[in-house]
Amino acid sequence: MRKVYFDHSATTPVDPAVAEEMMKYLTEHFGNPSSIHAFGREARKAVEKARQQVATAIGASSVGEIAFTGTGTEADNMAIRGVAYANRHKGNHIITSAVEHSAVLNCCKQLEREGFSVTVLPPDQYGRVTAQQVADAITDKTILITIMHANNEIGTIMPIKEISEVARERKIIFHTDAVQSVGKIHVNVDELGVDLLTLSGHKIYGPKGVGAMYIRKGTFWHPIMFGGGQERRRRPGTENVAGIVGLGKAVELATQRMHADAERLSKYRDRIISKVLEKIPHTILTGHPKERLPNHVSFCFRFIEGESMLLMLDMKGIAISSGSACTSGSLEPSHVLTAIGLSKEVAHGSLRLTMGKDNTEEDVEYFLETLPPIIERLRAMSPLSEGCNPCACSTCTVHEEDHHHDHGEIEEEF
Amino acid sequence: MYSEKVMDHFTNPRNVGEIENPDGVGQVGNPSCGDIMKITLRVEDNVIKDIKFKTFGCGAAVATSSMVTEMAMGKTIEEALQITNKSVAEALEGLPPAKMHCSNLAADALKAAIEDYLKKQNA
Secondary structure (H helix, E strand, O other): OOEEOEEEOOOOOOHHHHHHHHHHHHHOOOOOOOOOOOOOOHHEEEEEHHHHHHHHOOOOHHHHHEEEEHHHHHHHHHHHHHHHHOOOOOOOEEEEOOOOHHHHHHHHHHHHHOOOOEEEEEOOOOOOOOOOHHHHHOOOOEEEEOOOOOOOOEEEEEHHHHHHHHHOOOOOEEEOOOOEOOOOOOOOOHHOOOOEEEOOOOOOOOOOOEEEEEEOOOOOOOOOOOOOHHHHOOOOOOHHHHHHHHHHHHHHHHHHHHHHHHHHHHHHHHHHHHHHHHHHEEEEEEOOOOOOOOOOOEEEEOOHHHHHHHHHHOOOOOOOOOOOHHOOOOOOOOOOEEEEEOOOHOOEEEEEOOOOOOHHHHHHHHHHHHHHHHHHHHHHOOOOOOOHHHOOOOOOOOOOOOHHHHHHHOOOOO | OOOOHHHHHHHHHEEEEOOOOEEEEEEEOOOOOOEEEEEEEEOOOOEEEEEEEEOOOHHHHHHHHHHHHHHHHHOEEHHHHOHHHHHHHHHOOOOOHHHHHOOOOOHHHHHHHHHHHHHHHHH
């Protein structure tokens, strides 16, 4: 059976060239970068080379502005909490958006419990917030704005440049989570005008378990972890040398490949979007039709549930993901899909397809052949259809209050 | 994450559809939670002669619906009322813990259909 991996926003395979670089630092050059001897120096050299690779890729003016972390989530925590704690004397207000990754949203929620006040901006139907919305939300207590560069679920690219102009004018620190955009679209910290930016290795053919935080020189920030002097005390703990080497190589390769990949994949993307909308009725494209990641396609199919669709595609060898409750491990559908105004019912029928460097035209055609009969089959099985309101039917015991949520073992709050 | 039995019922669901002019109809669930099950029955001499389902939901929701129709087919009304959500899950060799409450409503749908049938009988 044909196997098609269309879930590159979840994770990517490690590029063989990246793995090859990494291997040496697991076996031969195993030294601790903090050690003075030759073993340590070899490892230190590799970490600093990777730092240069990351700095170059995102246009940082100095390598000292890059700190390696364990994950993208850790980098987000460091950026957001580090700025919040350091600037508490100036104010306690943070601005973010309702479509952020949980790493950002739940970090803000925690800060709220600690006495910070958080404004969560509602996005438009495409998942964008405007610079004007940000400007209107700023108070004299605002110390941080954190808005993602590109959305993981719906692919929408935020107007970061415009928002950063507002932030700069009002002298407020601006962070962007660029985990989904680095390596896919042009990312330059000066052009974007951000003070902090976070990225992750495994979304760009690097290894899992490594990320990085960019912090512009002069940004007032405190560490949130304490220990040794590694990473200029920003992220103490012995460096994951092989992982860092892998991230460095991966980000370098991704930057080299980016334009060619974006051109090819955006053609596939636009073909999938137009064909699916043409072939399958009651389909909603989620996210911005134009201002979206070149490899990213996302839909909601009405009257069906995402997990069933995902399982059926999986049986045909196609790996995709969904923001339905059943696939998220919680009982609630995606907070991003509900934030852009979709009803929970519609949000349950979501599909996200994210392409990568190794996908081909054949993969796209195979998907376009495979999907319509699956949707048709699930719709034939569904009691929902156009004009049928299940709650209006006389024999129906459908109730609006959640019959089972009080038994839920998984707590998810959005 | 799903047992073989669940995957079997999900892949080849039994008794999908809707009976025309059914003797009983039951529907439970909530579209906002992502699960709705509708069961239609044909009853003769107190025995379930035909049963069909339509389900909006995840793999577990489809599999439990299919299983409950298989379990109820040919049973008397009294026997069918003994089927519980728990026994459906057991017949499927278990469900993942997160699905036990959210997608395991098929016996409730069956019960609602039977109650509808009984109500019509008494009307």
